Structures are given as structure tokens and as C-alpha cells.
Amino acid sequence: MKNYTSTGRLSRRDISAGGLLAVMLAPLGASAQSDYPNRPVRVVSPFTGGGITDAIARSYTKELQDRFGQPFVLDHRPGASTNIAGAAVAAAPPDGYTLFISTLASHALNKWSYKSLPYDPEKLTTIGMMGVNAFYVVVRKESPYNSLQDLIKAAKESPTGLSYGTHGEGGANHIITELFRTKAGIGKLLHVPYKGGESHIDLMAGRIDFMIDGSAILHVVSGRLKALAVAYPRRWPTQPNVPTTAEVGLPDVTIATFFGLSAPPGTPVAILDKLNQAVVAIGKDPEVEKRLLALQVMTMPSNRQETQAFVQQQSDKWRPVLKGLNIAFD
Numbered sequence: 001m002k003n004y005t006s007t008g009r010l011s012r013r014d015i016s017a018g019g020l021l022a023v024m025l026a027p028l029g030a031s032a033q034s035d036y037p038n039r040p041v042r043v044v045s046p047f048t049g050g051g052i053t054d055a056i057a058r059s060y061t062k063e064l065q066d067r068f069g070q071p072f073v074l075d076h077r078p079g080a081s082t083n084i085a086g087a088a089v090a091a092a093p094p095d096g097y098t099l100f101i102s103t104l105a106s107h108a109l110n111k112w113s114y115k116s117l118p119y120d121p122e123k124l125t126t127i128g129m130m131g132v133n134a135f136y137v138v139v140r141k142e143s144p145y146n147s148l149q150d151l152i153k154a155a156k157e158s159p160t161g162l163s164y165g166t167h168g169e170g171g172a173n174h175i176i177t178e179l180f181r182t183k184a185g186i187g188k189l190l191h192v193p194y195k196g197g198e199s200h201i202d203l204m205a206g207r208i209d210f211m212i213d214g215s216a217i218l219h220v221v222s223g224r225l226k227a228l229a230v231a232y233p234r235r236w237p238t239q240p241n242v243p244t245t246a247e248v249g250l251p252d253v254t255i256a257t258f259f260g261l262s263a264p265p266g267t268p269v270a271i272l273d274k275l276n277q278a279v280v281a282i283g284k285d286p287e288v289e290k291r292l293l294a295l296q297v298m299t300m301p302s303n304r305q306e307t308q309a310f311v312q313q314q315s316d317k318w319r320p321v322l323k324g325l326n327i328a329f330d
Contacts, residue, residue: 036096036271040071043261044089045101046082047167048195049074052133052215055295056259057101060130063282064275072099078195081170081329082106083118090119094266096275100124102260104172108314112322113170114329126308127261127272128279129300131292133214134232135176135255136242138225140206148229148248151210152184161188162209165199170329175318176231176255177212178325183250200225214257217296231255238296258300258314260307276304 043061047053054074061072077085082105092098100106107121137148145151155162166174174191181189192199192208200216202208204224212231217239219225227242231254235244245253261279263272282288283301292299302310 037068037070040073041097042075043072043099044075044077044085046085048078056130067278081168087118092264094264096267096271100262102262104257107311108318112319113327123265124262125267126304128276129302129307130259131297131299132256132258133297134230134236135212135214136217136227137212137229138216138227139210140204141226155186161190163190163192165192165208165211169193172257173213180253183253
């Protein structure tokens with residue numbers, strides 16, 4: 001796996017037998033791709049607006065629009081742990097005018113946690129990576145739990161089980177919390193799934209006990225929540241005082257959620273490469289890096305091969321975890 005640096009960017013270290021007809025048509029296809037895009041591009045997001053995914057998507061779509069001179073319009077299709085959006089993109093024409101905000105759930109979790117999917121994530125064509133963010137164990141500011149050990153102790157002693165919120169059954173924060181429960185030896189937790197940011201509101205109001213989430217860190221920064229630990233292999237550069245889960249005895253409870261771009265199967269390589277070059281350039285832009293790091297996201301400029309390798313690595317990591325948790329959804 002690649003290494004991260006405190007700069008807020010992922011380190012690098014870290015004519016056929018078809019004959020005359022094909023020859024005649026080739027220039028037309030090449031021309032159509034060379035002037036891409038010549039009309040608005042739809043970018044399908046699997047989540048509602050207002051969260052970190054939306055902020056990242058808006059940063060990149062604005063930059064893409066500026067570079068290509070065509071609108072890149074966000075189309076929110078939330079639900080079913082990204083499966084609704086994924087299915088919509090998989091069925092779209094492979095012409096580069098429908099793109100997908102790909103995530104850990106859509107490309108590395110769902111195929112192992114759902115008995116069947118309405119699309120094949122491995123057939124969605126990789127474009128590039130926009131960024132990665134960490135998940136934090138968070139509680140309300142007035143919570144009596146001031147460390148992860150406090151939370152674990154209370155969870156073990158609770159006769160009914162502490163409650164935790166997620167953005168939906170089968171999503172990344174549901175999976176990582178169940179992994180946390182297992183590794184910490186907690187017998188019971190009460191899962192409260194939400195459709196969006198309402199989970200943060202209920203956490204701040206004390207209606208649920210905790211969350212393990214990425215976007216909730218914004219409320220930590222604002223002072224309305226407190227972070228007990230970061231579920232990441234190393235301390236996050238913008239939150240150096242928050243210990244890692246490994247530091248408090250849970251080295252296996254880590255997760256790196258990513259935000260990438262992909263396209264329907266069969267999208268021409270020339271279009272994919274053109275988009276990747278733009279996404280890489282955006283990720284290296286110091287202003288974009290600064291803007292996203294303020295949202296607790298590190299940019300991840302990677303070519304298409306590097307992106308595909310990273311996604312495969314994440315898929316390979318989570319397959320045995322999900323099998324071990326015995327999580328399966330219809």
C-alpha cells in the first residue's frame with residue numbers, strides 16, 4: 001500500500017481483419033474522442049449532498065469544468081450502500097458523459113457483503129483517484145467517554161448495548177464498527193442506520209452513543225464532537241493529538257475510504273486517459289490540496305494503473321474481514 005505524507009498528497013513512493021469499414025470509421029471515432037467533452041457530463045454520486053463526498057466531488061467537478069469548458073453536473077443517487085448509483089452508471093452509455101464517484105463501499109465492500117449486486121463493480125472502468133480520508137471514533141462533546149478504553153469498557157458493561165449510527169446498513173462505517181465490536185470483545189451494540197447526515201445531529205444531541213465515521217471529523221474540528229481515536233495505520237496530519245486504534249490495542253481496526261472516478265464498461269481508453277490526466281493535475285494543484293485537507297481529505301493523484309491496483313488491494317483486504325464477520329445482505 002502507498003504511503004501518505006503530511007503534505008496532504010499521496011506519495012509516489014509509496015487495422016485488423018475487420019477491413020475497410022474499420023479504417024473508414026476510425027477517424028470518425030478518433031475525432032469524437034479528441035473533442036471530448038463537447039456537451040455536459042453527468043457525475044453520479046452515491047450519497048446525498050452536504051457531506052465530505054459531496055465537497056470532494058464539487059471541488060473536482062468545478063476544476064474539470066474549468067479545464068474542459070463544459071459543465072460537470074452532480075447527480076445524487078443515494079441509497080443501498082452505493083448500489084443504486086452504481087447500477088445507474090453501469091447501465092449508462094459508455095461515451096464518457098456519465099461518470100461515477102467510486103468509493104470503498106462501491107468497489108471493495110459491497111461485492112463481499114451483498115449476496116447479489118445490480119451491477120459488477122469490477123467492470124466499471126477506472127479513471128483515477130481523487131482522495132482518501134480516515135475514520136474516527138467520535139462521541140458528543142459532553143460524553144463521559146474520554147478515551148477509546150472508556151468507550152469499550154462502557155460497551156461491555158451495558159446490558160442493552162451502546163448505540164452507534166451509520167449512513168446505512170452495509171456501508172463502510174457499519175462494517176468498520178462491527179469489526180471494532182469483534183476485535184474489542186464487545187458482545188452487543190445497537191446499530192442505528194441513517195440515510196445521511198442526520199446521524200451526526202443525533203450524535204451531537206446524545207440520541208446515539210458513538211460513531212466511527214469520516215465526515216464526522218468536521219464536527220470535531222468545529223468543537224461539537226470529540227474524537228477518541230483514528231481508525232488509520234498512522235496519526236492523521238491534521239489531527240496529530242488523536243491516537244490511532246493501533247496505539248490503543250486494536251491494530252486490525254483500520255480503514256481508508258477513498259473517492260475516485262470511474263465510468264461505464266467499454267468507455268474509450270482515449271477518453272479515460274484524458275480524464276485521468278485532468279484528475280491527476282487537479283490533485284497536484286496546491287490550492288486543491290489545501291482546500292481538501294481542510295476537509296480532512298488528502299489528494300491521491302494516481303494514473304489509471306495505480307488507481308486500479310489500489311482498489312484491488314482494498315478489495316483483497318476486506319474480503320476475508322467480511323467473511324469473518326459473517327455479514328451478508330440481500
